[in-house]
Amino acid sequence: MTETLDELARGLAGVLPPGAVITDPVRLRTYECDGLTHHRAVPGIVVLPESAEQIAAVVRLCNEYGVPFVARGAGTGLSGGALPRADGVLVVTAKMRRILQVDLADRRAVVEPGVTNLAITEAVREHGYYYAPDPSSQQVCTIGGNVAENSGGAHCLKYGFTVNHVLALEIVTPDGDIVTLDADDPGYDLLGAFVGSEGTLGITTKVTVRLSRAPETVTTLLAAFGSIEQGGQAVSAIIGAGVVPAAIEMMDALAIAAAEAAVACGYPAGAGAVLIVELDGPAAEVAHQFAEVERICRDNGAFELRTAAGPQERAAVWKGRRSAFAAVGRISPAYIVQDGVVPRTALPDVLASIDRLSAEYGIRVANVFHAGDGNLHPLVLFDDAEPGAEERAGLVSGRILDLCVEHGGSITGEHGVGVDKSRYMPKMFTDDDLDTMQLVRCAFDPRGLSNPGKVFPTPRLCGEVPGVRRGVHPLVESGRAEQF
Amino acid sequence: MDPELINDCVHCGFCLPSCPTYVLWGEEMDSPRGRIHLMKQHVEGTPVTDEMAGHFDACLGCMACVTACPSGVRYDRLIEQTRAVVEREHVREPADRALRELVFQLFPHPRRLRAMRVPLRLSAGLRRRIAPRLERVNPSLAAMADLAPDPVKRVRLPRRVEAVGRRRATVGMLTGCVQGEFFPQVNAATARVLAMEGCDVVIPPSQGCCGALSLHSGRPGQARRFARRTIAAFDRAGVDTIVVNAAGCGSTMKEYADLLDGVWAERAREIRTVDLAEYLAELGPVARRHPLPLTVAYHDACHLAHAQGVRSQPRELLTAIPDLELREIAESAICCGSAGTYNLFQPEAARELGDRKAERVLATGADLLVSANPGCTMQITSAIRRSGAAPIPVAHTAQVLDASIRGLGRVA
Numbered sequence: 001m002t003e004t005l006d007e008l009a010r011g012l013a014g015v016l017p018p019g020a021v022i023t024d025p026v027r028l029r030t031y032e033c034d035g036l037t038h039h040r041a042v043p044g045i046v047v048l049p050e051s052a053e054q055i056a057a058v059v060r061l062c063n064e065y066g067v068p069f070v071a072r073g074a075g076t077g078l079s080g081g082a083l084p085r086a087d088g089v090l091v092v093t094a095k096m097r098r099i100l101q102v103d104l105a106d107r108r109a110v111v112e113p114g115v116t117n118l119a120i121t122e123a124v125r126e127h128g129y130y131y132a133p134d135p136s137s138q139q140v141c142t143i144g145g146n147v148a149e150n151s152g153g154a155h156c157l158k159y160g161f162t163v164n165h166v167l168a169l170e171i172v173t174p175d176g177d178i179v180t181l182d183a184d185d186p187g188y189d190l191l192g193a194f195v196g197s198e199g200t201l202g203i204t205t206k207v208t209v210r211l212s213r214a215p216e217t218v219t220t221l222l223a224a225f226g227s228i229e230q231g232g233q234a235v236s237a238i239i240g241a242g243v244v245p246a247a248i249e250m251m252d253a254l255a256i257a258a259a260e261a262a263v264a265c266g267y268p269a270g271a272g273a274v275l276i277v278e279l280d281g282p283a284a285e286v287a288h289q290f291a292e293v294e295r296i297c298r299d300n301g302a303f304e305l306r307t308a309a310g311p312q313e314r315a316a317v318w319k320g321r322r323s324a325f326a327a328v329g330r331i332s333p334a335y336i337v338q339d340g341v342v343p344r345t346a347l348p349d350v351l352a353s354i355d356r357l358s359a360e361y362g363i364r365v366a367n368v369f370h371a372g373d374g375n376l377h378p379l380v381l382f383d384d385a386e387p388g389a390e391e392r393a394g395l396v397s398g399r400i401l402d403l404c405v406e407h408g409g410s411i412t413g414e415h416g417v418g419v420d421k422s423r424y425m426p427k428m429f430t431d432d433d434l435d436t437m438q439l440v441r442c443a444f445d446p447r448g449l450s451n452p453g454k455v456f457p458t459p460r461l462c463g464e465v466p467g468v469r470r471g472v473h474p475l476v477e478s479g480r481a482e483q484f
Numbered sequence: 485m486d487p488e489l490i491n492d493c494v495h496c497g498f499c500l501p502s503c504p505t506y507v508l509w510g511e512e513m514d515s516p517r518g519r520i521h522l523m524k525q526h527v528e529g530t531p532v533t534d535e536m537a538g539h540f541d542a543c544l545g546c547m548a549c550v551t552a553c554p555s556g557v558r559y560d561r562l563i564e565q566t567r568a569v570v571e572r573e574h575v576r577e578p579a580d581r582a583l584r585e586l587v588f589q590l591f592p593h594p595r596r597l598r599a600m601r602v603p604l605r606l607s608a609g610l611r612r613r614i615a616p617r618l619e620r621v622n623p624s625l626a627a628m629a630d631l632a633p634d635p636v637k638r639v640r641l642p643r644r645v646e647a648v649g650r651r652r653a654t655v656g657m658l659t660g661c662v663q664g665e666f667f668p669q670v671n672a673a674t675a676r677v678l679a680m681e682g683c684d685v686v687i688p689p690s691q692g693c694c695g696a697l698s699l700h701s702g703r704p705g706q707a708r709r710f711a712r713r714t715i716a717a718f719d720r721a722g723v724d725t726i727v728v729n730a731a732g733c734g735s736t737m738k739e740y741a742d743l744l745d746g747v748w749a750e751r752a753r754e755i756r757t758v759d760l761a762e763y764l765a766e767l768g769p770v771a772r773r774h775p776l777p778l779t780v781a782y783h784d785a786c787h788l789a790h791a792q793g794v795r796s797q798p799r800e801l802l803t804a805i806p807d808l809e810l811r812e813i814a815e816s817a818i819c820c821g822s823a824g825t826y827n828l829f830q831p832e833a834a835r836e837l838g839d840r841k842a843e844r845v846l847a848t849g850a851d852l853l854v855s856a857n858p859g860c861t862m863q864i865t866s867a868i869r870r871s872g873a874a875p876i877p878v879a880h881t882a883q884v885l886d887a888s889i890r891g892l893g894r895v896a
Contacts, residue, residue, distance in 0.1 A: 024535050029525060030518040037495045048511065075512065076497040094510035114510065116501060140497050262554050326496040329555030333491065 005044045008065045008089070012047055015057035020095075022046040031090055034075040034082040035137075038336075038390075039419050043070070043084030050095050052170060052178050052205035059203065060176035062089055068449045071203040073114060073142030078337050079418030081149060081198045081454055091203060093144050099123050100206070107211045108167055113144025113204045117151075120209060129211040132159040135414070136322050144204045150196030152414035154247040154321070155278070157372035159212070161414070163195040170206035174445035178205065193440060198416050199451035201444040215280035218246070219290050220308040222317050223275040223297040224268035228252050228367065231273035232347040234300035235371040238277065239344060241296060243289045248372035249276040254331070255324050255366040255379065262327030265320030268304040275302075275371065276321055278314075324368045325379065332364070332381035334390070336397045339415035340404035344374045353403050354378060363389070363396045375413035376404070402427065417455045425457050485523045485565050492557045493520045499549035499559075504819045504837050505542050513539045516549035516559050523566055537574045540566050542830060544823035544837075545700050546786035551817070560791065567702030580829075583624050587825055588703065592693035592710060597665040601638070608634045612869075627831040630870075631862045632666075639668035645675045645685040652682035652767065656723035658714075658737070660730045661693050662858045670858070673886035674729045674760055680771040680889050681764060688721040694728075696736035699743065700824045708748075711740050715751050729760040729882055731857040732824055735791035759788060761856065761881055765797035774891035775807035776884065781850035783841075783864065784816045785857035786823065798856060798881045805888045811848040815840070822863035838867030846873050853878045 012021045022028060023045055032040045044067070049055045062069045068088035075082055084090040096112035099119070103109065104127055109120060117138040120131040134153035135141055141151070147169065152161045159165075168182040169191060181191040194201050225231040231250050238248065251259065253272050259265050267274050277293050279286045290307075297305060308314040320327075328335050342350045351367065358365045366379040378400050382393035401411045401424050411417070411424045425434060434456060444450070497517055500506050505514040512518035513535075522536050530536070540563070549559050576584070590596050604611075611629040618626035641659065655678060659671050678685045695710030714737070718726055728734035736743075740752035758766075780802055788794045803810050821827055821837030841864055845853055853876050855861045861878050868875055887893075 024533075026522065026525060026530060026533055026536050027513050027539075030512045030521045032521075033495065035496055074497055074500055092510075092512075094512075097510065137496070137498065140500050262556060323554040326494055326498060326554035329492060329494045335494075 002044075002087070004065050004067065005087070008061060008067055009045050011061045011064075012045065012058060012089070015061065016047055016049060016054055020048045020050070022048070031072070031075070031084060031092070034072065034077045034080060036078050036080045036083075036337075036418070036420055039080040039083045041084050041086050043090035044086055044088055046084075046090045046092060048092050048095050052172060055091060055093075055203055055205055056172045056176050056178050058089065058091055059172050059174065062449055063175055063447065066447070066449070068452050070451050071144070071148065071199045073145035074116070074140050076137045076141045077145060077149060077416065077418065078339065079149075079412065079416040079420045081416050081418035081451070082145070083419045083454070085453070093142065093203075096205070097142075102211075104129065104211070107213075108208055109211055110206060110208045111143055113147070113207060114142050117141055117143055117146055120211075124211055125214075128214050130214050131209055132165055132212045133162050136325065143207050143209065147195050147204045147207055148197065148199045149414070149416040152370070152375070154249055154370060156414075157248060157370065158244050158246045158280075163192060165210045165212075166191065166195055166207060167210055168208035169194060169204055171202040171204050173202045174447070174450035196416070198418060198455050200441055200455055202450055215246075217283040217286045218278065218280045218314065219286050220314045220317050221277045221279075221290070221293060221297070222267065222306040222308070223277065223302040224271035224304040225273045225275065225300070225302055227272040228351050229348045230301040231275050232351065232371070234275060234297050234302065235347065236344055237296045237300060238293055239372065241292060243279075243292055245277050245289075245293070245372060246280040247276065247278040248370070249321050250274070250367070250369050250371040251321060251324060252367040254364060254381075255328070255368045256320070258327040258331045258366060259320035259324050261330040263319050263323050265316065267320055268306070271304075276317060321368070325377075328366060328379050328381065332383070334382055334384040334393075336380040336382075336393055337415070338376070338378045338380060338397050338400050339412050340376045340378075340401050340409060341413040342374045342376060342404050342407045342409035344371075346407040346409070347371065347374060350376070350403050350407055354400055357396050357399050361392045361396050363393050365396065365400075370413070373413070374409065376400075398424070419454055422453075422455055422457045425455070485527050485562060485569060487524075487527050489558050489562050490520055490524050490527060492555055493517065494555050496554070498554055499552045502548040502552035502817060504544055504546060504548070504821070505833060507818060508833060508836055514542055516543075516553075519543055519566075520557070520559070520562065523562060526569070532570055532574045534574075537570050540570050542833060544786070544819050544821070544826050546819035546823055547790035548786060548817050548819065551790045564699065564702075564704075567700070568704050569702075571702035579622070583829070584701075587828055588698065588701070588706070591825070592661055592695070592697050592706070594661050594664055594692060597661060600632075601665065604632050605634060623831040624828050627827055627834065631827060631866050633862055633865070636667075636669060639672045641668075641671060641675060641687050643687055643689060645679045645687070647682045647684045648680045649682055649770070651684055652770070653725070654684040654686065654723060655763070656686045656688065656718045656721055656726040658694060658726055658728045658730070658733055659687060659691060660728075660733050660858070661697075663730045663733075667858050667861070667880070670729060670880040670882055673880065674727070674882040677764070677882050677885045677889065678727060678760075681767060682770055683767075685727075686721045686723050688717045690720070691717040694733045694737050695743075696732045697824055699736055700732070704743070707736075708744060711737075711743055711752070712748055715740065715748065715755060718755060719751065724754060725756045725758060725763075727758055727760050727763050729856065729880060731759070731785035731788035731792070732859060734759045735787040738792065759792055759794050759797075759856075761788075761798040761801055762792070762794050764885070765800055769804065771889045773805045773888045774893070776805050776888050776893070777807040778852050779809045779811055779848075779850045780852045780854050780884065781811045781813050781845055781848040783813060783820070783845070783853060783855040783860055785855060785860050786819050788856055789817065798854070801881060801885060802854065805884070808884075808888075811850050813841075813848055814844045820860050820863050820867075822857070822859035824859060827859075827863055834863070835867070835870075838863050839871065842867035842871050842873075845876065846871070850876070852876065852884070854881055854884055856881050
């Protein structure tokens, strides 16, 4: 550890509870990566604060020493957004997991950032409410991380992403102030800017979420198709018919095989693709839409349709889908989870191209996706013991993103850019676009201490220079920007 | 620590909320994912440091993470191997060593446990009074003083209990160490229920400890010795099915074939170990159930629910009793903190988990708590006593069934 970090660690111990500053190298290493394991960095220091005031004190000390800091919740992110800095402090919010307030009359709850996504729903379920965004990792991922990544999930097709369900945030700014951003505040939508900023604009310390009324009826349909193309056509036809299901999820044969191996979900044998369509709302509406969806599925070649009767059968249908990512561990020693978006209509084309890529590089690709909004999650499988396999998988994974951009889509649907995809940002944005984004970043974090090295491809402007910034910012100097 | 098993972990973190120590502390090193990372560090050359050993010791071995893991990581195997490495390579503090020696010289030996009965009975009041003061001197000794139940009258079980009515099966029965010495009434009820359901029950007197305690504490050598002796005892008795009423013992005995090698592994494969509830559910009832107007909270013992996957059977057996209402305990998948010897070696964490469990058990408002593991029974009883709440009686599934079949109207 450097002298600066040494000194900083002593300072941190003064503002945090006993045992909340970790400097032991063996312990530090357990924090070297999040859910994306091929990016690793052993953090210089790990701190486990228990309140906003403690986080603010940590951030102020980091400022004093010019040391960068990175926030982390449960460490389940899939873009390396919480990748630590060897020269920095990792601020872990896992101990801040109190549900501070539940206000059913106003349909809101106030929670600490370390509360898991599912814990919010569990706290209000008995009253007929839930928290809508539902990432597949909802039982473990934290709401603080959801805010940073603007996390989505299967049901975001109908209900929207995290940003649509956060009403207010208390944050610690990159210079250590505790401020509140409220959706009801007039003026610029700073809350909207903060959600999805991947830790580059500060650390969330308190989240006010919207609670949604549980729908009167939920019907889940599992449809098996001979091929992924048929499934894709069915998806387009359903949306085209004006039906907005709560979720439409698709899995291809390889993903089904993995899920079967892991959780024995019992999907129809011989399916080239399965579609999970969930409809919710008033009973009459759901019944009507259900008939429509069933007809469309059959018209597009579904050879088996199953309807989940109760919550248990529904859970059984979803079990395969929810476990799909980790389940791939059963059929492959290693894999890369990709996250990209294409227009729904381009689905068949893009999937065919992915198939060709897979054959060309000799790398298997399992497909799991939120088909309703064209959000692909190709799982690129490889054997890390085989020389060169990881590189080939990386190439395939990157080429898939090229496909997404070429078809007018995006390099990420919900996992975020993090460290993993920062290099793809120039494929989507011009230098001017990126500079403009960095102006926002600089307004919040002029010294570039809050999660540096993420989102943006190269250290540009003020944002990415670690340490104390000296002199006037070039954009300010040229009169193109004002710092406030 | 098998690197292949370590590599099965994809670092997804789905295990975190299932892990009792992560639930308590929220620290990566005290989560299954973090511990696997520590194992990896060790395999890659990092020696077992005090810190590392501490995080392994803090694992309860409850296997909730095995249930939660979508990638099928065999954390159970990994922690078993790791504990053996820690025992081999890590030098513990003298006081810690002495305590471990005491525990392993006492618990797996029914005769020595029996010798403790009289002093335990005489000291019941005193032990509870001095426990808080002992706490400051040695928390482990305090935990022992507080946890040990007041011994009830010894029950001598015959070598063979004849089936009532038509004989449907012949089974062996494990009496266990703690179960046999501290909860003989559970064994008596188990034998009666099996007999009333048409089983000849063979109870070899030469059986001893099954080895679970040793295996879960990194002493595979001692565990293998106990395992061979257990197999031999039941072989001699001529039974090929052993019914076990203690979750921890059952889970270890089901793995005998993997623990042992060669001819002993073969012999282990020829014997089927089955949990009592699992066996009764499979056999189907013949004895008539009389009403028991009771509300019952059923506690999932980790070594039954997570290790053996036995969750629905005990619930089905209980709900089949007329007038009995079953209530679920919140967070039922989280360990009560007993975990074999855990509450003796890690008394602080065990107490926190015990308090958490007691709170949730009491919240059910049930008349009776049913637990199928003697360790859990002692742990939860002691936590409820500590909370100052009115004590809630605790019984084994076997005792509830026994009371219903015999028409006692209440659980003895």
